[in-house]
Amino acid sequence: MSSRRPDHVLVIGAGLMGTSVALALVRAGVEVLLDDPDPAHLRVAVSLGAGTPMSSTGPDAARAGTGDVDEVGLVVVSVPPAVLGTVIAEALVRFPGAIVTDLGSVKAATLDDVTARAPDHLDRYVGGHPMAGSEQSGPLAARADLFDGRAWAVTPHLRSRPDAVEAVEGLAHTCGAFAVSMTPAEHDEAVALVSHLPQVASSVVAGLLTTGAEGHLVLAGQGLRDVTRIAAGDPALWSQILSANAEPVARLLHEAAEHLHRIAVTLEKTEPGMPGAGDLRRSLERGVSGVRRLPGKHGMRPEPFASVPVLLPDRPGELARLFADVGRAGVNIEDVRIDHSPGTPAGLVQLAVHPDAVPALLEALEQHGWAVHG
Amino acid sequence: MSSRRPDHVLVIGAGLMGTSVALALVRAGVEVLLDDPDPAHLRVAVSLGAGTPMSSTGPDAARAGTGDVDEVGLVVVSVPPAVLGTVIAEALVRFPGAIVTDLGSVKAATLDDVTARAPDHLDRYVGGHPMAGSEQSGPLAARADLFDGRAWAVTPHLRSRPDAVEAVEGLAHTCGAFAVSMTPAEHDEAVALVSHLPQVASSVVAGLLTTGAEGHLVLAGQGLRDVTRIAAGDPALWSQILSANAEPVARLLHEAAEHLHRIAVTLEKTEPGMPGAGDLRRSLERGVSGVRRLPGKHGMRPEPFASVPVLLPDRPGELARLFADVGRAGVNIEDVRIDHSPGTPAGLVQLAVHPDAVPALLEALEQHGWAVHG
Numbered sequence: 001m002s003s004r005r006p007d008h009v010l011v012i013g014a015g016l017m018g019t020s021v022a023l024a025l026v027r028a029g030v031e032v033l034l035d036d037p038d039p040a041h042l043r044v045a046v047s048l049g050a051g052t053p054m055s056s057t058g059p060d061a062a063r064a065g066t067g068d069v070d071e072v073g074l075v076v077v078s079v080p081p082a083v084l085g086t087v088i089a090e091a092l093v094r095f096p097g098a099i100v101t102d103l104g105s106v107k108a109a110t111l112d113d114v115t116a117r118a119p120d121h122l123d124r125y126v127g128g129h130p131m132a133g134s135e136q137s138g139p140l141a142a143r144a145d146l147f148d149g150r151a152w153a154v155t156p157h158l159r160s161r162p163d164a165v166e167a168v169e170g171l172a173h174t175c176g177a178f179a180v181s182m183t184p185a186e187h188d189e190a191v192a193l194v195s196h197l198p199q200v201a202s203s204v205v206a207g208l209l210t211t212g213a214e215g216h217l218v219l220a221g222q223g224l225r226d227v228t229r230i231a232a233g234d235p236a237l238w239s240q241i242l243s244a245n246a247e248p249v250a251r252l253l254h255e256a257a258e259h260l261h262r263i264a265v266t267l268e269k270t271e272p273g274m275p276g277a278g279d280l281r282r283s284l285e286r287g288v289s290g291v292r293r294l295p296g297k298h299g300m301r302p303e304p305f306a307s308v309p310v311l312l313p314d315r316p317g318e319l320a321r322l323f324a325d326v327g328r329a330g331v332n333i334e335d336v337r338i339d340h341s342p343g344t345p346a347g348l349v350q351l352a353v354h355p356d357a358v359p360a361l362l363e364a365l366e367q368h369g370w371a372v373h374g
Numbered sequence: 375m376s377s378r379r380p381d382h383v384l385v386i387g388a389g390l391m392g393t394s395v396a397l398a399l400v401r402a403g404v405e406v407l408l409d410d411p412d413p414a415h416l417r418v419a420v421s422l423g424a425g426t427p428m429s430s431t432g433p434d435a436a437r438a439g440t441g442d443v444d445e446v447g448l449v450v451v452s453v454p455p456a457v458l459g460t461v462i463a464e465a466l467v468r469f470p471g472a473i474v475t476d477l478g479s480v481k482a483a484t485l486d487d488v489t490a491r492a493p494d495h496l497d498r499y500v501g502g503h504p505m506a507g508s509e510q511s512g513p514l515a516a517r518a519d520l521f522d523g524r525a526w527a528v529t530p531h532l533r534s535r536p537d538a539v540e541a542v543e544g545l546a547h548t549c550g551a552f553a554v555s556m557t558p559a560e561h562d563e564a565v566a567l568v569s570h571l572p573q574v575a576s577s578v579v580a581g582l583l584t585t586g587a588e589g590h591l592v593l594a595g596q597g598l599r600d601v602t603r604i605a606a607g608d609p610a611l612w613s614q615i616l617s618a619n620a621e622p623v624a625r626l627l628h629e630a631a632e633h634l635h636r637i638a639v640t641l642e643k644t645e646p647g648m649p650g651a652g653d654l655r656r657s658l659e660r661g662v663s664g665v666r667r668l669p670g671k672h673g674m675r676p677e678p679f680a681s682v683p684v685l686l687p688d689r690p691g692e693l694a695r696l697f698a699d700v701g702r703a704g705v706n707i708e709d710v711r712i713d714h715s716p717g718t719p720a721g722l723v724q725l726a727v728h729p730d731a732v733p734a735l736l737e738a739l740e741q742h743g744w745a746v747h748g
Contacts, residue, residue: 131593151593153593180592186590190586190587190591191593193586195595198602200634200637201601202601204634205630205661205664206660206661206662206664207633207660207663208571208633209567209568209664209665209667209668210663210664212667215560215564216563217568217667217669218669219505221568223603224568226604227572227575227576231664232661232666235661239654239658243641246642247641250642257631257635259578260627260630261628264627267617267620268624270617280616280617281613283574284609285609286580287580287602287609288607288609289581290584290605291602291605292606293586294591294602295591295594309519319710321701323693323696323697323698324697336710
């Protein structure tokens with residue numbers, strides 16, 4: 001992995017992702033030019049300090065920027081999936097001295113598209129995909145720290161130049177991320193599994209909630225909320241992403257559908273009140289194994305944190321008081337979940353800590369009168 | 375809804391749920407007798423202060439308790455789904471002066487079972503199901519506050535006596551929950567949708583993670599973690615719950631499978647790189663509508679909280695310092711999410727606040743030097 005800092009970067013597309021990359025680069029002292037067909041987006045990004053605008057046409061193109069367009073060493077393309085290949089190919093032709101990368105969510109179809117449109121310039125293109133984002137969109141939601149500590153997939157191909165790969169890895173590093181190198185096909189298989197399948201499954205479960213009686217949803221708990229949170233994502237963007245990775249996603253969706261069907265058939269054969277057949281239990285056990293495979297905090301295996309529940313009055317300052325009490329005891333909180341209780345003005349806070357820290361935490365909570373069951 | 379406090383309650387089954395009910399009742403000043411075939415469970419529950427043991431057989435049965443067994447006014451049965459109907463029927467016969475309820479996750483099959491086993495005592499049985507729980511199990515994980523502010527489904531039937539319904543509503547209320555009355559069939563339809571479907575969908579997505587290459591999982595983000603969290607639940611318990619509600623769950627699983635298949639087929643017809651067909655987008659939009667139907671905090675429509683991201687060094691006291699700074703500004707934090715960054719010793723804290731509180735929050739954060747993008 002290279003830590004080479006890029007110089008004179010042009011970011012094409014000043015939405016959430018492009019503007020965040022620009023802000024992260026400016027934070028690192030890199031000179032950034034910005035381009036976007038939407039003048040409002042461009043204006044917002046510039047006003048946020050994400051770089052200097054570059055007029056995309058006309059004789060003022062060079063003069064409007066911070067320097068000569070010929071000085072652009074790296075172009076980062078961050079435009080919607082439907083036009084991604086076209087804009088990358090145009091950038092390769094327009095900036096013959098520059099490395100070109102993108103931030104798109106799928107990589108094989110994009111590479112095919114670029115190969116078809118700019119076959120002679122392919123050696124200067126290396127795809128990238130930072131594993132960060134937001135349910136929000138647009139430059140106003142951009143953040144310089146969006147990529148801090150995140151994985152950033154870098155997808156070299158057979159014809160990519162080593163210095164192009166190094167430049168894209170350097171970009172990831174400069175933005176605070178760590179580069180993970182894989183082929184475009186590997187990348188698409190991976191995100192189909194870890195991102196696109198859960199997205200569609202979440203949407204399908206959430207979609208079925210539209211069929212339930214209003215009164216039934218009062219029984220909804222935290223589990224349902226967790227499973228359906230990402231279903232609130234932008235349908236227009238997600239239908240483009242899923243379409244661009246159609247084959248691996250369709251294969252996994254068929255597989256998931258088969259599993260659901262099989263579990264349903266097992267249930268139909270079950271006598272009411274009797275324990276489920278071995279098949280059902282094996283499906284659920286497989287899920288437990290899958291969860292255990294997820295990397296935990298800091299990219300490690302999940303650590304078995306202990307969870308301590310504390311009842312929290314719903315008024316300003318209570319959370320402050322709780323964390324101050326805990327902080328004074330020298331206990332490091334690994335995770336926090338606030339579970340608001342429907343019908344009462346109180347919330348339940350789940351504090352996750354290292355098992356070793358539980359006694360000190362309980363002592364501190366008891367000492368300060370927090371309602372907790374030790 | 376009645377707020378009648380029950381008197382002389384016998385809890386049969388000292389696991390997580392039964393012991394939590396017992397602790398909540400003791401907290402409210404109710405005299406509680408405990409029974410469990412597992413002497414270790416019983417001993418732990420008693421040592422937690424959840425009540426007095428009642429020997430389930432032999433001449434010492436009455437003497438071992440706090441009073442005469444004839445005084446038992448309410449029996450709460452909290453045993454595994456497979457034996458639930460049997461134990462309820464036995465309790466109805468053994469305590470002819472008592473109301474009997476249970477905490478089971480499905481209600482229609484249980485009522486059928488009780489009807490078959492104790493037809494002459496059915497008027498004293500009313501089912502219940504508190505919407506609370508834990509991924510943990512056993513009496514050591516029990517908490518007196520487990521039901522505070524939660525919904526507690528109460529499921530009267532055609533033959534249940536009004537005073538029996540009132541007693542079970544009083545139990546819910548005394549345990550800190552709010553009673554939601556519905557028929558057993560309505561209840562089972564509701565939990566199939568809001569609990570059993572998401573549980574199986576989560577397991578299926580998590581189960582497919584076992585097929586992915588180890589290197590692919592490094593790209594996993596918070597969305598996948600949320601979707602698969604509940605898949606870590608106990609397969610033995612869940613296969614019993616799902617089997618006991620087989621028909622409504624199977625119907626929904628078939629429906630979900632059909633949706634997944636249909637989306638997969640839509641994707642297979644899509645040209646790579648092109649926006650998805652209207653069908654795909656409509657499926658995703660339906661998911662957005664479903665999420666919007668979920669009741670929010672305090673049983674209300676979800677409020678559109680604003681999310682403010684803050685970078686947090688991973689050492690003791692930082693969260694305390696953050697919340698103290700926020701608390702002094704009089705800002706009420708509605709929700710918190712800590713998103714640990716793989717590869718770096720820092721976490722990203724998402725603070726959810728009322729949109730009106732954002733300026734005050736940003737000012738407080740800036741004033742105290744927190745890394746946040748305003």
